[in-house]
Structures are given as structure tokens and as C-alpha cells.
Amino acid sequence: MYGEASLCHIEGGSGPTFTAWRPLTGYRSDNGPQFLSAAFGELCAETQRPLEHERIPPKTPNMNAYIESFHSILERDLYTKRYFETFEEAYEAVAVYINFYNERRFHGSLQRMSPKQYHAAWKAGKLKPIEIKL
Known part of the structure; x- marks a missing residue:
């Protein structure tokens, strides 16, 4: 399964730390x-x-x-409505x-x-088929 890179968790400090x-x-x-x-690069090269x-x-x-769609929603719902003083404040708001x-x-x-x-619902087998009309 592929994920998109924005799903990485990045922590500040002495430098960014990536965990997936x-x-x-x-x-x-x-x-x-x-x-x-x-x-x-180190995250991608983990041997295990x-x-x-x-x-x-x-x-x-x-x-x-x-x-790209998620970033548009994030900008509309969060970035345009808040002003952040620090990276930590922005990071916490994005996590929430x-x-x-x-x-x-x-x-x-x-x-x-x-x-x-x-x-x-998917795991429980409770989803109804979606009819798509063209």
C-alpha cells in the first residue's frame, strides 16, 4: 500500500525526525x-x-x-482562519x-x-454498493 508523503510525522528539535x-x-x-x-532518506532505508x-x-x-485535495481543505479550514506565532503552535493545530x-x-x-x-463499516462488511451513473 502506498501512502503520500504528507502522512509522515515530522518532529522538530535538533533537526527533523521522520516516522511513518x-x-x-x-x-x-x-x-x-x-x-x-x-x-x-534514513526512514526509507530502514532495513527492517x-x-x-x-x-x-x-x-x-x-x-x-x-x-493536493487534502492540502486545499487544510488551507481552507485551518490556515486561512488562524495565525501561528511558532512552528510548535502550527504543528499542534495541524495534528488536532x-x-x-x-x-x-x-x-x-x-x-x-x-x-x-x-x-x-468496511471491516464489518456493512457498506452498501455505490451506484455510479454516467
Whole structure:
């Protein structure tokens, strides 16, 4: 299963530390400088659980559409409504928002359930087929 690089957890301090929410086997990202860092390279090279890092071609955001959509929602719902004095303050606000996004925010594409509710319904075999009309 591939994840998108924005699902990495980055901690400050003497330098960024990357940890990944597993069991992903790879990350797809744009070509941002953070994905050239030694910390990210070490995460991908872990011998027990190596990760494949796939970079999308430059100027092709449609190849990373899910995370681009999430970033748009994050900007609309959080960044445009708050001012942050410190990195730590922003980091905490984003962590709280991601928790809200995954556990309580209803998603139209998930039958008006949160991702957590949808996953539980899927595991329990309670999802109804979706009819798509063209």
C-alpha cells in the first residue's frame, strides 16, 4: 500500500525526525526539498521495513491528487482562519485538525462518514454498493 508523503510525522528539535505510520510500503511525493533530507532518506532505508520513495514528475499535481485535495481543505479550514506565532503552535493545530479530519469530519466520498467510521463499516462488511451513473 502506498501512502503520500504528507502522512509522515515530522518532529522538530535538533533537526527533523521522520516516522511513518505503517504498514505502508512506499511514499509518493512531489519534489520538495524535505524529501531530499538525510532524515527522510534514513526512514526509507530502514532495513527492517524499507520504503520505496516515488517522486511525481514536476508540474503534475494531478498525479498526487488526494494529497493536493487534502492540502486545499487544510488551507481552507485551518490556515486561512488562524495565525501561528511558532512552528510548535502550527504543528499542534495541524495534528488536532488531522485527528478531526480522520475521526469526526464527514466525507462526501465516504458515504457521509468519517474515515474512521467508514473503515469500521468496511471491516464489518456493512457498506452498501455505490451506484455510479454516467
